[in-house]
Amino acid sequence: MKASISSSGREAVLTQIKTAMIEKKLTQAELADAADCHEKTIQNLLGGRSVRDQTLFDVCMVLDLDFEKLKRTWTGSDGTSPNELAGGDGGVVAPVYMGAYTRAGVDHYIGSYLTLRPSFSKPGTITAYRTDVTWDPEWPSLLFQERDRPDAPYSHRGRLYIPASSMFIHLVSLTKGAMRMVVVSQLDRFGEMRGIITTLHKHGAMLLPVATPIVYARRDEFTGPFGDINEALPCYAEYRKILNETVEQGYARLVPP
Known part of the structure; x- marks a missing residue:
């Protein structure tokens, strides 16, 4: 059972998307290219027809719109899943292939995290952004979503895989066959998860x-800047220390060729 589409909500979402396109001076073809989808998909979206959540998410990242808010408005959903209304366990237990974890067992992961990693293209620079972790009752599992990245169109959204017999967890995003995986330690008493990210980086034309x-460092509020952090900023030394400790303390090992 899925939430029915709200006509008024759909029109409100389309108005926001079209306004954002005008503000950013993007054509349908340019938006499709930036969101990594076919122009026909954008035409379907702007025509009020159903598209995949991933497509709506990618469009929101390009246009700097709030995906979760627009999705709720589009569907007219109040955020309560049919599984939860029925009182069944379908909405509180993740699939076996994801670790079969229960919502009660992973509630401590839900929240917002300061995310730090070295910049892929600027030596000596640290990239800082925000990652939100929520529970998705429609597909029972923890969901992560990146926000405030300096390269917003490349923000990822995916699932948490938590094996019962490992000290590490996996943040996996999969889009059109392209997979990115982050392997980090389970959340510790300091509210931190440390590890390694493997992904693709656009270097010139390749x-x-x-x-x-x-x-990932849990935060109740964010005071420092996001984006590319260089030595001129006061928070740089603290961020560099955190990343250095990740390797020094054995959370990640980079093996030279």
Whole structure:
């Protein structure tokens, strides 16, 4: 059972998307290219027809719109899943292939995290952004979403895989066959997860595989800047120390060729 589409909500979402396109001076073809989808998909979206959540998410990242808010408005959903209304356990237990974890067992992961990693393209620079972790009752599992990245169109959204017999967890995003995986330690008493990220980085005209240490630090509020952090900023020394400790303390090991 899925929430029915709200006509008024759909029109409100389309108005926001079209306004954002005008503000950013983007054509349908340019938006499709930036969101990595076919122009026909954008035409379907702007025509009020149903598209995949991933497509709506990618469009929101390009246009700097709030995906979760627009999705709720589009569907007219109040955020309560049919599973929860029925009182069944379908909405509180993740699939076996994701670790079969229960919502009660992973509630402590839900929240917002300062995310730090070295910049892929600027030596000596640290990239800082925000990652939100929520529970998705429609597909029972923890969901992560990146926000405030300096390269917003490349923000990722995916699932948390938590094996019962490992000290590490996996943040996996999969889009059109392209997979990115982050392997980090389970959340510790300091509210931190440390490990390594493997992904593709656009270097000139090419996409190259890269791997580097990454840290998620739980925050109730954010005071420092996001984006590319260089030595001129006061928070740089603290961020560099956190990343250095990730390797020094054995959370990640980069093996030279």
